[in-house]
Amino acid sequence: MVRLITHNLLACHVKGCTSNNFPLEFKDVQVELRDAEFNSDFLRGFIPKIEWKALVDAARQVGNTSLPLELPEMLDDDFLKSLHHVLLEIHVEEGSMTCPNCHHVYPISNGIPNMLLAEHEIG
Amino acid sequence: MTVQYLFFFAQAHHEFRIPELLSLSKMFGFDLNLPENPEDQDPTRPFLIVGLQCEEHARLLASRSILIKSVYEYYGHGSTYEELHLSNRNNRNKWARYIPDTSFKFIVTAYNHKIPQLRQRDIVESFSYMGFLGKIDMKNPDIVLACFEECKSYIDRHGTTREKHEGDGLFKQVYFGRQVAMGSARSLITMFDVKKRSYYGNTSMEAEISLLMANQTLASPGKVIYDPFMGTGSMAYPTAYFGAQIFGSDIDGRQMRGKGDTPGIIRAATQYGVATRIVDLCTFDITQNPWRCGDLFDAIITDPPYGVRAGAKRLGRKRELSPAKMAAYLEHRASPRPDDQPYIPPTKPYELSRLAVDLVLLSRYLLKPGGRLVFFLPTVTDEYEEVDIYSMLCPGMEVIANSLQDFGSWGRRLVTIQKTVRVTYLPPVVEAQDRPEDQHVPAHKDFREKYFRGFKSKN
Numbered sequence: 026m027v028r029l030i031t032h033n034l035l036a037c038h039v040k041g042c043t044s045n046n047f048p049l050e051f052k053d054v055q056v057e058l059r060d061a062e063f064n065s066d067f068l069r070g071f072i073p074k075i076e077w078k079a080l081v082d083a084a085r086q087v088g089n090t091s092l093p094l095e096l097p098e099m100l101d102d103d104f105l106k107s108l109h110h111v112l113l114e115i116h117v118e119e120g121s122m123t124c125p126n127c128h129h130v131y132p133i134s135n136g137i138p139n140m141l142l143a144e145h146e147i148g
Numbered sequence: 149m150t151v152q153y154l155f156f157f158a159q160a161h162h163e164f165r166i167p168e169l170l171s172l173s174k175m176f177g178f179d180l181n182l183p184e185n186p187e188d189q190d191p192t193r194p195f196l197i198v199g200l201q202c203e204e205h206a207r208l209l210a211s212r213s214i215l216i217k218s219v220y221e222y223y224g225h226g227s228t229y230e231e232l233h234l235s236n237r238n239n240r241n242k243w244a245r246y247i248p249d250t251s252f253k254f255i256v257t258a259y260n261h262k263i264p265q266l267r268q269r270d271i272v273e274s275f276s277y278m279g280f281l282g283k284i285d286m287k288n289p290d291i292v293l294a295c296f297e298e299c300k301s302y303i304d305r306h307g308t309t310r311e312k313h314e315g316d317g318l319f320k321q322v323y324f325g326r327q328v329a330m331g332s333a334r335s336l337i338t339m340f341d342v343k344k345r346s347y348y349g350n351t352s353m354e355a356e357i358s359l360l361m362a363n364q365t366l367a368s369p370g371k372v373i374y375d376p377f378m379g380t381g382s383m384a385y386p387t388a389y390f391g392a393q394i395f396g397s398d399i400d401g402r403q404m405r406g407k408g409d410t411p412g413i414i415r416a417a418t419q420y421g422v423a424t425r426i427v428d429l430c431t432f433d434i435t436q437n438p439w440r441c442g443d444l445f446d447a448i449i450t451d452p453p454y455g456v457r458a459g460a461k462r463l464g465r466k467r468e469l470s471p472a473k474m475a476a477y478l479e480h481r482a483s484p485r486p487d488d489q490p491y492i493p494p495t496k497p498y499e500l501s502r503l504a505v506d507l508v509l510l511s512r513y514l515l516k517p518g519g520r521l522v523f524f525l526p527t528v529t530d531e532y533e534e535v536d537i538y539s540m541l542c543p544g545m546e547v548i549a550n551s552l553q554d555f556g557s558w559g560r561r562l563v564t565i566q567k568t569v570r571v572t573y574l575p576p577v578v579e580a581q582d583r584p585e586d587q588h589v590p591a592h593k594d595f596r597e598k599y600f601r602g603f604k605s606k607n
Contacts, residue, residue: 035440038438144477
């Protein structure tokens with residue numbers, strides 16, 4: 026777990042860290058690939074929520090270059106298949122995510138990221 | 149033009165019955181007409197006559213509803229057999245097509261009673277005017293006709309035995325119809341039985357209620373559902389089973405992980421064949437959450453901890469650190485020693501009525517327009533007022549169902565709230581300090597203290 030869909034939805038939320046706090050940078054990751062059910066309605070519905078550049082960059086960080094740099098206007102089946110794979114089938118099991126702004130490190134263990142803040146970081 | 153169907157319900161969680169029917173008809177996208185007379189909607193009675201557009205809709209309801217035992221095409225009812233036969237004759241056009249050549253089986257039964265066999269035979273005979281020419285087939289009939297007597301409840305004599313056949317023939321109503329479908333979703337209660345689950349905890353929600361909650365979320369393939377107090381994932385399994393994609397978070401990751409490398413929730417989800425629909429689990433505090441944007445989820449389903457077995461927590465300290473201690477802490481954070489244990493941030497209690505208000509605000513931000521928040525709220529039976537629920541709402545969020553599960557001196561309410569506006573909200577700012585108590589004080593405030601006091605007043 027920590028699939029790229031989730032990575033695309035998580036921003037650093039340390040007190041005062043409000044700009045350049047997304048996307049978090051993967052470090053020392055262990056990746057596993059697992060099949061997921063394909064559902065094109067779900068993907069089409071989710072596309073408006075995606076920060077496209079962040080998704081393409083994150084996919085590259087974990088070794089996948091199948092996505093185009095720009096979100097295509099025509100959503101054909103081949104594109105949806107690669108999008109499905111990138112969003113839902115790549116699991117980051119170990120490693121960490123670092124905020125590019127405040128450098129808070131969010132560790133990932135057994136696929137669960139620890140997004141808790143320290144007491145000086147909460148609002 | 150609607151056709152009337154007779155629904156036979158399990159006599160459990162009766163306040164959940166109508167909300168479940170309405171939710172499912174909305175999910176499947178068809179109309180459902182409830183009886184106009186409120187007395188005919190009485191959920192403490194096992195039968196309900198519902199208007200639907202076609203038989204397929206009745207089958208769909210029976211395939212997903214947890215409380216439906218069986219569904220019949222309605223042919224007639226009455227408080228005496230004379231009345232029943234009169235209305236059945238008037239509905240001849242509904243059953244005339246089965247007269248010439250349809251094999252059938254006749255069931256005569258009663259709710260709250262057992263009809264003696266001799267009288268059962270007489271009852272079957274009394275329908276002879278229908279003149280069915282097809283053969284009687286007890287094993288594989290083309291249609292099943294069923295006649296139900298709804299006997300008066302003997303609650304006042306609870307625990308005493310009745311004489312055999314005492315009160316026979318004293319029924320409130322008798323109903324007649326043709327069987328359309330048996331409620332197939334009730335078997336999910338056994339399938340999701342917590343005792344047979346590979347991972348659960350002391351706060352896991354019982355299977356039947358978690359399935360009812362899942363139906364309130366309108367869970368179906370392609371929907372995205374979030375549980376912000378994931379715990380051991382009780383609500384995730386049925387919602388994922390119905391096809392939704394699940395995100396879960398909890399302030400305490402140990403609840404989601406359990407022992408071993410594979411998180412406990414993933415182990416249990418694998419048992420039910422839904423592991424791929426658990427999209428991700430994250431450890432964080434919902435008052436300090438990392439969601440990058442709102443309008444994300446079709447539903448939020450949760451059972452917030454209310455403090456009896458486990459209390460809700462949020463990040464922070466009950467008492468702030470003194471400046472000296474804070475300086476020492478910061479210094480230590482800046483240069484940790486290599487043999488340090490991993491840092492675990494301090495937490496403080498999260499009072500239930502605050503949590504409920506914050507949860508509604510957060511849901512308004514995170515839900516898509518039309519999305520639903522479905523959650524349990526414990527409450528003190530004697531002190532509860534309807535305003536308790538309404539006082540935690542904010543503009544744009546409306547209560548659409550509120551069903552009590554009664555435990556006597558306390559109970560818990562399954563509240564379904566819908567986001568009714570298309571406005572995109574900013575993330576709510578959760579106030580760190582308690583609000584001044586100038587507002588309405590709901591009965592669920594300080595529920596933990598009240599529970600352990602045995603719901604007696606302070607004095």
